[in-house]
Amino acid sequence: MTTTRAMAAPRETYGRTLLTMAEDYPDIVVLGGDLNVSTFVHLWRDQYPDRFFDFGPAEQNIVGVAAGLAAAGKIPFVSTFSVFGTGRPYDQLRVLISQPSLNVKLVCTHAGILTGEDGMSAHSIEDLSLMCSLPSFRVVTPADSVETDRAVRAAAAIHGPVYVRLPRAATPVVHTDDYRFDLGQADTLRPGADVSIIAVGSLVAPALDAAAALASQSINARVINLHTLAPADTDAIVAAARETGAIVTAEEHYVHGGLGSVVAGVTARHCPVPIEMVALRGYTGSGPAYELMAKNGLTAAGIEQAALQVISRKTT
Amino acid sequence: MAAVNQPALSVDDMRSTAQALRRDSLEMIFRAGSGHPGGSFSEMDILVALYFGILRYDAANPGWPERDRFILSKGHASPGFYAVLARAGYFDRAELASFRQTDGLLQGHAHPMTPGVEMNSGSLGMGLSFALGHALAARLDGRNYRVFALLGDGECQEGEIWEAAMSAAHHQANNLVAIVDRNRIQNDRFTDEVMTLEPLADRWRDFGWNVFHCDGHQHAAILDTLRQAMQSGPSVVIADTVKGKGVSFMENNPGFHGRAPNPDEYAAALDELAR
Numbered sequence: 001m002t003t004t005r006a007m008a009a010p011r012e013t014y015g016r017t018l019l020t021m022a023e024d025y026p027d028i029v030v031l032g033g034d035l036n037v038s039t040f041v042h043l044w045r046d047q048y049p050d051r052f053f054d055f056g057p058a059e060q061n062i063v064g065v066a067a068g069l070a071a072a073g074k075i076p077f078v079s080t081f082s083v084f085g086t087g088r089p090y091d092q093l094r095v096l097i098s099q100p101s102l103n104v105k106l107v108c109t110h111a112g113i114l115t116g117e118d119g120m121s122a123h124s125i126e127d128l129s130l131m132c133s134l135p136s137f138r139v140v141t142p143a144d145s146v147e148t149d150r151a152v153r154a155a156a157a158i159h160g161p162v163y164v165r166l167p168r169a170a171t172p173v174v175h176t177d178d179y180r181f182d183l184g185q186a187d188t189l190r191p192g193a194d195v196s197i198i199a200v201g202s203l204v205a206p207a208l209d210a211a212a213a214l215a216s217q218s219i220n221a222r223v224i225n226l227h228t229l230a231p232a233d234t235d236a237i238v239a240a241a242r243e244t245g246a247i248v249t250a251e252e253h254y255v256h257g258g259l260g261s262v263v264a265g266v267t268a269r270h271c272p273v274p275i276e277m278v279a280l281r282g283y284t285g286s287g288p289a290y291e292l293m294a295k296n297g298l299t300a301a302g303i304e305q306a307a308l309q310v311i312s313r314k315t316t
Numbered sequence: 317m318a319a320v321n322q323p324a325l326s327v328d329d330m331r332s333t334a335q336a337l338r339r340d341s342l343e344m345i346f347r348a349g350s351g352h353p354g355g356s357f358s359e360m361d362i363l364v365a366l367y368f369g370i371l372r373y374d375a376a377n378p379g380w381p382e383r384d385r386f387i388l389s390k391g392h393a394s395p396g397f398y399a400v401l402a403r404a405g406y407f408d409r410a411e412l413a414s415f416r417q418t419d420g421l422l423q424g425h426a427h428p429m430t431p432g433v434e435m436n437s438g439s440l441g442m443g444l445s446f447a448l449g450h451a452l453a454a455r456l457d458g459r460n461y462r463v464f465a466l467l468g469d470g471e472c473q474e475g476e477i478w479e480a481a482m483s484a485a486h487h488q489a490n491n492l493v494a495i496v497d498r499n500r501i502q503n504d505r506f507t508d509e510v511m512t513l514e515p516l517a518d519r520w521r522d523f524g525w526n527v528f529h530c531d532g533h534q535h536a537a538i539l540d541t542l543r544q545a546m547q548s549g550p551s552v553v554i555a556d557t558v559k560g561k562g563v564s565f566m567e568n569n570p571g572f573h574g575r576a577p578n579p580d581e582y583a584a585a586l587d588e589l590a591r
Binding site: 029050051053055056058060061063064065066067068069070071072073074076091092094095096099100 | 381427428434435436437438439441442444445446447448449450451452453454456457475476479480482483487
């Protein structure tokens with residue numbers, strides 16, 4: 001059961017949202033690494049050339065310069081592909097930004113496996129794990145274009161480091177224009193008491209579709225968009241465990257270190273319940289983006305199956 | 317403009333001050349039982365020339381926006397740096413006893429929790445990028461401060477140094493001065509044995525930098541060279557120094573890159589530094 005939804009590219013929304021903040025935030029500067037058309041910060045580059053710096057594909061330096069700019073009072077937005085922006089300069093993110101908690105915003109596109117045909121090296125399936133391991137970073141995975149706009153605004157409004165994870169592909173729009181985003185507060189999209197589906201990013205729309213399919217089997221699934229993994233909304237996760245007794249997590253990321261690990265960590269401490277994790281089990285090769293999603297079970301059907309499985313494990 | 321060059325010293329006073337601050341550094345390392353004396357001693361004359369002859373700052377207001385920035389990229393040489401910061405008035409000299417101690421103000425590698433420290437450090441190669449960020453911010457804000465980054469010579473084996481060098485020239489960071497503490501020794505061995513750095517000056521020049529040389533232990537030469545380098549950047553000053561400078565058995569000895577002296581060595585070193 002798939003609902004037809006409008007499609008929109010979060011990375012394009014990012015570029016357009018940034019432009020609208022230029023006057024309200026005179027300290028915003030944008031740093032790129034020769035992927036500025038792909039990340040859509042070329043819109044900013046062309047309009048505010050004095051507040052834009054290109055460094056070529058030299059990500060360690062980009063992050064280091066961003067830290068210096070932030071220490072001098074600027075609000076640097078650093079944008080490149082997720083694989084290059086998190087893995088390559090991990091040490092700079094750790095030492096120069098996370099440890100002194102500097103006000104740098106790392107907004108990366110082309111995360112997950114929706115980079116499809118570009119293949120294994122382009123598939124960013126470890127970035128949430130890396131970024132959640134840095135104590136000062138807030139880590140946000142918007143579910144759609146609307147949430148991308150809100151998340152980017154929230155990132156600028158708060159002081160401290162933020163990572164925003166965006167895909168390459170256009171994704172289904174799940175939020176309406178009046179959507180209110182609260183960084184760190186889970187977004188419950190559908191009530192339900194039989195099982196909870198906690199999803200992020202590109203798996204939020206399939207989670208809603210899975211819940212609709214389960215409803216036709218008289219199973220009421222709660223759907224939670226846990227857009228912020230750090231700091232995670234512990235109360236929402238514990239309530240889901242306590243009130244529904246079983247959880248499915250769904251993410252376009254390696255099974256280790258992302259959403260599934262966060263939810264399992266919270267429930268293990270506060271309210272252990274069965275959990276099934278819809279996530280990547282390892283690397284996957286080239287292929288059309290949504291074929292790769294299907295091949296790896298990152299679909300509404302995959303989530304539905306996981307929900308039936310986890311319900312069968314409930315003890316009461 | 318707030319107070320600057322607090323306090324300015326004559327070249328003669330710089331020499332005695334540097335020796336006194338070497339003693340302070342060594343005492344910190346001895347008490348902590350660990351730390352990096354070799355680089356603290358090689359950099360000391362450069363730091364003294366900077367803090368008591370070049371830099372504009374207000375130690376009572378470390379965040380003064382117009383301050384010149386000094387960025388210690390070779391953050392392991394923190395004992396020498398801390399001794400200078402205390403002498404410059406950023407914190408009380410008694411605070412030196414907290415070096416490497418639990419809940420102390422003075423971290424093993426320099427961290428901005430310490431007044432006067434701009435950058436977190438301890439992973440090599442990052443300081444020039446960070447300095448470039450400050451240099452670009454000065455341009456954006458229309459401020460006239462200058463930015464100085466002190467690099468180790470072994471540190472120049474890090475790729476990020478050259479990413480930063482290329483981009484500083486590209487972005488015309490004319491308010492940026494790098495100083496290389498060319499003491500020819502790194503953690504394990506002599507730099508020539510680990511990884512060839514020469515022709516170091518040509519390499520910087522090829523990356524678009526103005527290159528200057530000086531004796532890194534002659535204060536008058538350091539001051540003169542830095543003033544020339546500040547005219548139009550990005551500039552690099554390759555300062556020829558001696559690792560462990562001031563203590564005969566530490567000088568040019570790779571064994572004292574990163575270990576504390578034992579009690580006998582400590583006493584002998586203090587004696588030499590008191591002469």
